[in-house]
Amino acid sequence: MCSDSRHTTGEFVREAVRKPFIVDRLVYGHQIYVSEITGDKQEGVRLAGGFLESGIWTEKFARTVYDKPQPEFYPPTGEWYQHPVNLNQLDPESRLALGQALFMYHCNNCHALDHGYSAIAPMLVDASKETIAAKIRSLNVPAFFMPPWCGTDSEADVLAEYLESVRPKLPL
Numbered sequence: 001m002c003s004d005s006r007h008t009t010g011e012f013v014r015e016a017v018r019k020p021f022i023v024d025r026l027v028y029g030h031q032i033y034v035s036e037i038t039g040d041k042q043e044g045v046r047l048a049g050g051f052l053e054s055g056i057w058t059e060k061f062a063r064t065v066y067d068k069p070q071p072e073f074y075p076p077t078g079e080w081y082q083h084p085v086n087l088n089q090l091d092p093e094s095r096l097a098l099g100q101a102l103f104m105y106h107c108n109n110c111h112a113l114d115h116g117y118s119a120i121a122p123m124l125v126d127a128s129k130e131t132i133a134a135k136i137r138s139l140n141v142p143a144f145f146m147p148p149w150c151g152t153d154s155e156a157d158v159l160a161e162y163l164e165s166v167r168p169k170l171p172l
Protein backbone atom coordinates (compact mmCIF):
# COMPACT_ATOMS: atom_id res chain seq x y z
CA MET A 1 0.00 0.00 0.00
CA CYS A 2 2.60 2.42 1.20
CA SER A 3 4.92 1.81 -1.73
CA ASP A 4 1.96 2.07 -4.11
CA SER A 5 1.07 5.51 -2.94
CA ARG A 6 4.70 6.66 -3.13
CA HIS A 7 4.85 5.36 -6.67
CA THR A 8 1.69 7.25 -7.61
CA THR A 9 3.04 10.48 -6.16
CA GLY A 10 6.32 9.99 -8.04
CA GLU A 11 4.44 9.51 -11.31
CA PHE A 12 2.42 12.64 -10.65
CA VAL A 13 5.52 14.70 -10.01
CA ARG A 14 7.30 13.34 -13.06
CA GLU A 15 4.26 14.03 -15.28
CA ALA A 16 4.02 17.57 -13.97
CA VAL A 17 7.72 18.25 -14.49
CA ARG A 18 7.87 17.06 -18.07
CA LYS A 19 4.51 18.59 -19.00
CA PRO A 20 5.47 20.59 -22.08
CA PHE A 21 7.64 17.73 -23.41
CA ILE A 22 7.05 14.30 -24.92
CA VAL A 23 10.74 13.53 -24.51
CA ASP A 24 12.13 15.51 -21.60
CA ARG A 25 13.98 18.67 -22.74
CA LEU A 26 14.28 17.24 -26.26
CA VAL A 27 10.87 17.10 -27.97
CA TYR A 28 7.89 19.33 -27.08
CA GLY A 29 4.29 18.12 -26.81
CA HIS A 30 3.58 19.48 -30.30
CA GLN A 31 6.39 17.36 -31.82
CA ILE A 32 8.92 20.18 -32.19
CA TYR A 33 12.55 19.51 -31.25
CA VAL A 34 13.94 22.03 -28.78
CA SER A 35 16.94 22.41 -31.11
CA GLU A 36 14.71 23.62 -33.97
CA ILE A 37 13.66 26.71 -32.06
CA THR A 38 15.39 30.04 -32.49
CA GLY A 39 15.12 33.12 -30.28
CA ASP A 40 14.21 33.29 -26.62
CA LYS A 41 11.19 34.10 -24.48
CA GLN A 42 11.95 37.82 -24.48
CA GLU A 43 12.19 38.30 -28.22
CA GLY A 44 9.48 35.76 -29.06
CA VAL A 45 10.29 32.13 -29.72
CA ARG A 46 9.89 30.76 -33.22
CA LEU A 47 11.04 28.24 -35.75
CA ALA A 48 13.15 29.69 -38.51
CA GLY A 49 10.71 30.43 -41.37
CA GLY A 50 7.60 30.10 -39.20
CA PHE A 51 5.61 27.12 -38.00
CA LEU A 52 3.61 26.36 -41.15
CA GLU A 53 6.67 26.51 -43.39
CA SER A 54 8.68 24.25 -41.10
CA GLY A 55 6.49 21.13 -41.08
CA ILE A 56 6.22 18.64 -43.93
CA TRP A 57 2.42 18.44 -43.78
CA THR A 58 1.69 21.98 -42.72
CA GLU A 59 3.91 23.33 -45.49
CA LYS A 60 2.13 21.21 -48.12
CA PHE A 61 -1.25 22.29 -46.81
CA ALA A 62 -0.26 25.96 -46.53
CA ARG A 63 0.87 25.95 -50.16
CA THR A 64 -2.56 24.80 -51.33
CA VAL A 65 -3.92 27.87 -49.55
CA TYR A 66 -1.22 30.37 -50.64
CA ASP A 67 -1.32 29.20 -54.23
CA LYS A 68 -4.92 30.30 -54.69
CA PRO A 69 -4.93 33.64 -56.52
CA GLN A 70 -5.16 36.30 -53.83
CA PRO A 71 -6.35 39.89 -54.17
CA GLU A 72 -3.43 42.37 -54.16
CA PHE A 73 -0.98 39.55 -53.72
CA TYR A 74 1.24 38.64 -56.60
CA PRO A 75 4.63 37.37 -55.43
CA PRO A 76 7.41 37.24 -58.02
CA THR A 77 7.56 33.80 -59.61
CA GLY A 78 9.80 31.32 -57.87
CA GLU A 79 10.00 33.22 -54.61
CA TRP A 80 7.52 31.07 -52.69
CA TYR A 81 10.24 28.98 -51.22
CA GLN A 82 12.58 31.79 -50.20
CA HIS A 83 10.19 34.21 -48.52
CA PRO A 84 7.57 33.63 -45.88
CA VAL A 85 4.18 34.65 -47.23
CA ASN A 86 2.57 37.76 -45.76
CA LEU A 87 -0.45 36.16 -44.12
CA ASN A 88 -2.07 39.55 -43.54
CA GLN A 89 -2.67 39.84 -47.28
CA LEU A 90 -4.58 36.57 -47.60
CA ASP A 91 -8.37 36.59 -47.81
CA PRO A 92 -10.37 35.85 -44.61
CA GLU A 93 -11.31 32.32 -45.68
CA SER A 94 -7.65 31.40 -46.30
CA ARG A 95 -6.62 32.92 -42.98
CA LEU A 96 -9.19 30.79 -41.14
CA ALA A 97 -7.99 27.66 -42.97
CA LEU A 98 -4.39 28.37 -41.92
CA GLY A 99 -5.54 29.20 -38.38
CA GLN A 100 -7.24 25.83 -38.17
CA ALA A 101 -4.08 24.08 -39.42
CA LEU A 102 -2.03 25.93 -36.80
CA PHE A 103 -4.46 24.80 -34.12
CA MET A 104 -4.37 21.18 -35.31
CA TYR A 105 -0.57 21.01 -35.34
CA HIS A 106 0.48 23.38 -32.57
CA CYS A 107 -2.29 22.94 -29.96
CA ASN A 108 -4.38 19.86 -30.73
CA ASN A 109 -1.89 17.36 -29.26
CA CYS A 110 -3.00 18.66 -25.87
CA HIS A 111 -6.30 20.51 -26.45
CA ALA A 112 -9.60 19.53 -28.02
CA LEU A 113 -11.34 22.41 -29.82
CA ASP A 114 -14.75 22.98 -28.24
CA HIS A 115 -15.69 19.72 -26.48
CA GLY A 116 -13.70 17.08 -24.68
CA TYR A 117 -10.20 16.95 -23.25
CA SER A 118 -8.89 20.33 -22.14
CA ALA A 119 -11.10 21.99 -24.76
CA ILE A 120 -9.73 25.37 -25.72
CA ALA A 121 -12.79 27.35 -26.87
CA PRO A 122 -14.49 27.40 -23.42
CA MET A 123 -11.24 28.75 -21.90
CA LEU A 124 -11.48 31.74 -24.21
CA VAL A 125 -15.09 32.84 -23.58
CA ASP A 126 -15.55 36.35 -24.95
CA ALA A 127 -11.79 36.92 -25.36
CA SER A 128 -10.89 39.39 -28.11
CA LYS A 129 -8.65 38.47 -31.02
CA GLU A 130 -5.92 40.73 -29.58
CA THR A 131 -6.08 39.06 -26.13
CA ILE A 132 -5.90 35.60 -27.70
CA ALA A 133 -2.98 36.62 -29.94
CA ALA A 134 -1.06 38.00 -26.95
CA LYS A 135 -1.67 34.77 -25.05
CA ILE A 136 -0.43 32.71 -28.00
CA ARG A 137 2.74 34.76 -28.45
CA SER A 138 3.72 34.07 -24.84
CA LEU A 139 2.25 30.58 -24.55
CA ASN A 140 4.71 29.29 -21.97
CA VAL A 141 4.92 32.51 -19.95
CA PRO A 142 3.99 32.08 -17.13
CA ALA A 143 2.38 28.72 -18.08
CA PHE A 144 5.42 26.42 -17.82
CA PHE A 145 3.24 23.43 -18.74
CA MET A 146 2.84 24.62 -22.33
CA PRO A 147 5.55 24.60 -24.99
CA PRO A 148 6.75 27.96 -26.31
CA TRP A 149 5.02 29.54 -29.30
CA CYS A 150 6.92 28.42 -32.39
CA GLY A 151 5.26 30.53 -35.06
CA THR A 152 5.70 34.06 -36.35
CA ASP A 153 3.64 37.00 -35.09
CA SER A 154 1.40 36.90 -38.16
CA GLU A 155 0.82 33.17 -37.62
CA ALA A 156 -0.23 34.03 -34.03
CA ASP A 157 -2.72 36.55 -35.47
CA VAL A 158 -4.13 33.99 -37.89
CA LEU A 159 -4.52 31.37 -35.14
CA ALA A 160 -6.12 34.00 -32.87
CA GLU A 161 -8.60 34.86 -35.62
CA TYR A 162 -9.56 31.21 -35.94
CA LEU A 163 -9.91 30.69 -32.17
CA GLU A 164 -11.92 33.91 -31.87
CA SER A 165 -14.30 32.52 -34.50
CA VAL A 166 -14.97 29.31 -32.53
CA ARG A 167 -14.93 30.51 -28.91
CA PRO A 168 -18.30 30.95 -27.14
CA LYS A 169 -19.73 34.46 -26.73
CA LEU A 170 -21.54 35.76 -23.66
CA PRO A 171 -24.35 35.42 -22.66
CA LEU A 172 -23.88 31.65 -23.00
Ligand code: HEC
Pocket residue numbers: 019020021028029030103106107108109110111118120123124135136139143145146147
Ligand atom coordinates in the same frame (compact mmCIF):
# COMPACT_ATOMS: atom_id res chain seq x y z
C1 HEC B 1 2.10 20.07 -24.42
C2 HEC B 1 0.71 20.31 -24.21
C3 HEC B 1 0.10 21.63 -24.63
C4 HEC B 1 0.16 22.26 -25.87
C5 HEC B 1 0.86 21.77 -27.13
C6 HEC B 1 -0.67 23.44 -25.75
N1 HEC B 1 -1.20 23.54 -24.49
FE1 HEC B 1 -2.43 25.00 -23.79
N2 HEC B 1 -2.50 24.12 -21.98
C7 HEC B 1 -1.87 22.92 -21.65
C8 HEC B 1 -2.18 22.58 -20.26
C9 HEC B 1 -1.70 21.33 -19.52
C10 HEC B 1 -3.01 23.62 -19.77
C11 HEC B 1 -3.57 23.74 -18.36
C12 HEC B 1 -5.02 23.92 -18.28
C13 HEC B 1 -5.89 22.74 -18.70
O1 HEC B 1 -5.50 21.86 -19.50
O2 HEC B 1 -7.01 22.70 -18.26
C14 HEC B 1 -3.20 24.57 -20.88
C15 HEC B 1 -3.96 25.74 -20.81
C16 HEC B 1 -4.24 26.60 -21.85
C17 HEC B 1 -5.07 27.78 -21.78
C18 HEC B 1 -5.80 28.30 -20.55
C19 HEC B 1 -4.86 28.84 -19.52
C20 HEC B 1 -4.21 30.10 -19.91
O3 HEC B 1 -2.97 30.22 -19.69
O4 HEC B 1 -4.89 31.02 -20.43
C21 HEC B 1 -5.09 28.34 -23.04
C22 HEC B 1 -5.82 29.61 -23.48
C23 HEC B 1 -4.26 27.50 -23.87
N3 HEC B 1 -3.77 26.45 -23.13
C24 HEC B 1 -4.02 27.74 -25.22
C25 HEC B 1 -3.18 26.96 -26.03
C26 HEC B 1 -2.94 27.24 -27.44
C27 HEC B 1 -3.56 28.38 -28.24
C28 HEC B 1 -2.07 26.28 -27.87
C29 HEC B 1 -1.48 26.13 -29.24
C30 HEC B 1 -0.81 27.30 -29.82
C31 HEC B 1 -1.76 25.41 -26.74
N4 HEC B 1 -2.45 25.85 -25.65
C32 HEC B 1 -0.90 24.33 -26.79
C33 HEC B 1 -1.07 22.16 -22.47
C34 HEC B 1 -0.75 22.45 -23.78
